Amino acid sequence: MTQSIKSRAAVAWAPNQPLSIEEVDVMPPQAGEVRIRVVASGVCHTDAYTLSGEDPEGNFPAIMGHEGGGIVESVGEGVTSLQVGDHVIPLYTPECGECKLCVSGKTNLCQKIRDTQGKGLMPDGTSRFSLNGEPILHYMGCSTFSEYTVLPEIALAKVSKEAPLEEVCLLGCGVTTGMGAVMNTAKVEEGDTVAIFGMGGIGLSAVIGATMAKASRIIAIDINESKFELARQLGATDCINPNDYDKPIQEVITELTDGGVDYSFECIGNVDVMRSALECCHKGWGESVIIGVAGAGQEISTRPFQLVTGRVWKGSAFGGVKGRTELPGLVERYMQGEFRLDDFITHTMGLDDINHAFDLMHEGKSIRSVIHF
Ligand code: NAD
Ligand code: AHE
Numbered sequence: 001m002t003q004s005i006k007s008r009a010a011v012a013w014a015p016n017q018p019l020s021i022e023e024v025d026v027m028p029p030q031a032g033e034v035r036i037r038v039v040a041s042g043v044c045h046t047d048a049y050t051l052s053g054e055d056p057e058g059n060f061p062a063i064m065g066h067e068g069g070g071i072v073e074s075v076g077e078g079v080t081s082l083q084v085g086d087h088v089i090p091l092y093t094p095e096c097g098e099c100k101l102c103v104s105g106k107t108n109l110c111q112k113i114r115d116t117q118g119k120g121l122m123p124d125g126t127s128r129f130s131l132n133g134e135p136i137l138h139y140m141g142c143s144t145f146s147e148y149t150v151l152p153e154i155a156l157a158k159v160s161k162e163a164p165l166e167e168v169c170l171l172g173c174g175v176t177t178g179m180g181a182v183m184n185t186a187k188v189e190e191g192d193t194v195a196i197f198g199m200g201g202i203g204l205s206a207v208i209g210a211t212m213a214k215a216s217r218i219i220a221i222d223i224n225e226s227k228f229e230l231a232r233q234l235g236a237t238d239c240i241n242p243n244d245y246d247k248p249i250q251e252v253i254t255e256l257t258d259g260g261v262d263y264s265f266e267c268i269g270n271v272d273v274m275r276s277a278l279e280c281c282h283k284g285w286g287e288s289v290i291i292g293v294a295g296a297g298q299e300i301s302t303r304p305f306q307l308v309t310g311r312v313w314k315g316s317a318f319g320g321v322k323g324r325t326e327l328p329g330l331v332e333r334y335m336q337g338e339f340r341l342d343d344f345i346t347h348t349m350g351l352d353d354i355n356h357a358f359d360l361m362h363e364g365k366s367i368r369s370v371i372h373f
């Protein structure tokens with residue numbers, strides 16, 4: 001019979017505290033659940049956001065991390081679609097295939113386990129992690145900053161065993177999010193003009209998406225110019241630092257593009273930039289997609305006239321991708337060489353150095369740090 005196992009994990013005890021490496025107990029998977037051995041996990045800005053205490057759903061103590069790749073270690077009763085040894089990518093946006101949102105065909109936002117997930121709990125309302133008998137919470141339903149973690153079967157995408165988990169873990173969040181926002185949410189087409197705000201893992205992936213869609217102009221915006229070299233390499237046609245101008249960046253972009261871009265993407269989580277991103281869109285049809293996650297209490301604003309005159313404001317979560325049915329295909333496209341992931345992995349490290357990954361992100365020195373277990 002499957003037993004609890006010991007697992008080294010980075011525990012977030014409280015907001016704004018460094019993560020602490022602990023040996024936690026991980027319970028066996030219950031009915032409909034799967035326990036996996038995490039092979040690698042990227043560190044996304046959303047992990048830092050929640051750790052900062054700004055996330056209304058930030059629960060502590062918790063094991064964070066949501067951009068992982070792993071191997072099935074054991075399965076609970078009734079699990080039929082996965083077996084021991086399968087390679088998997090955890091999904092913070094699961095796909096049950098039967099809830100109202102899944103069957104709508106209109107969204108990737110499965111709601112089957114969203115309520116318990118937001119509380120840091122498994123669908124039965126309890127946690128599989130504990131330390132000295134005290135429960136530690138899950139995070140975004142994934143908790144990939146642990147050697148072992150437990151997820152519902154509906155929150156795991158089975159991917160090719162040929163794919164290097166140390167790289168395709170980035171498809172568990174950042175790269176899928178940026179590329180998907182361009183291809184699925186905005187549906188950018190050949191010849192369209194695009195502005196992308198924020199050249200982190202998400203914004204650079206949006207650049208890849210826009211390049212694949214054959215956008216005619218891809219304007220990359222960041223206040224950290226060290227991001228521009230990779231942006232250009234991936235297909236950005238213009239790189240702009242808003243601090244170089246004494247007028248609002250939306251005016252700069254509108255002038256550059258004969259009235260505004262067809263599509264813009266906010267990949268930062270800054271509500272002022274979200275406004276700029278909307279207002280740099282072309283009158284009559286321009287669409288702005290919010291990807292960045294903003295802190296508790298923050299709100300977006302613009303003159304309603306911006307929308308009356310035909311601009312559209314949208315959002316995108318996990319790039320609109322349905323994880324179980326569509327992510328394996330994206331992994332295949334990566335394996336066929338359609339896009340690269342190694343460009344993004346600026347740093348790799350062991351779990352012991354995970355706090356350094358957060359420092360590098362805050363200092364603007366990394367695109368993605370990947371933790372190897
Ligand atoms: P990151 O920290 O790697 O990148 C952010 C980039 O924005 C950096 O290059 C930074 O220099 C730049 N930036 C900061 N302030 C700026 C400003 N005022 N003007 C221009 N550029 C500025 O972050 P990331 O991992 O790429 O994540 C980006 C955002 O996307 C975060 O808010 C994250 O929480 C969110 N996110 C959302 C989803 C989703 O599904 N919607 C998925 C993943 C991440
Ligand atoms: N907990 C935050 C919301 C955070 C959020 O918007 N998360 C994104 C994914 S970020 C991945 O790096 C998302 O998918 N949201 C949809 C969802 O259902 O959570 C808050 O503001 O409460």
Ligand code: ZN
Nearest residue numbers: 044046173174
């Ligand atoms: Zn993320």
Ligand code: ZN
Nearest residue numbers: 096099102110
């Ligand atoms: Zn569902």
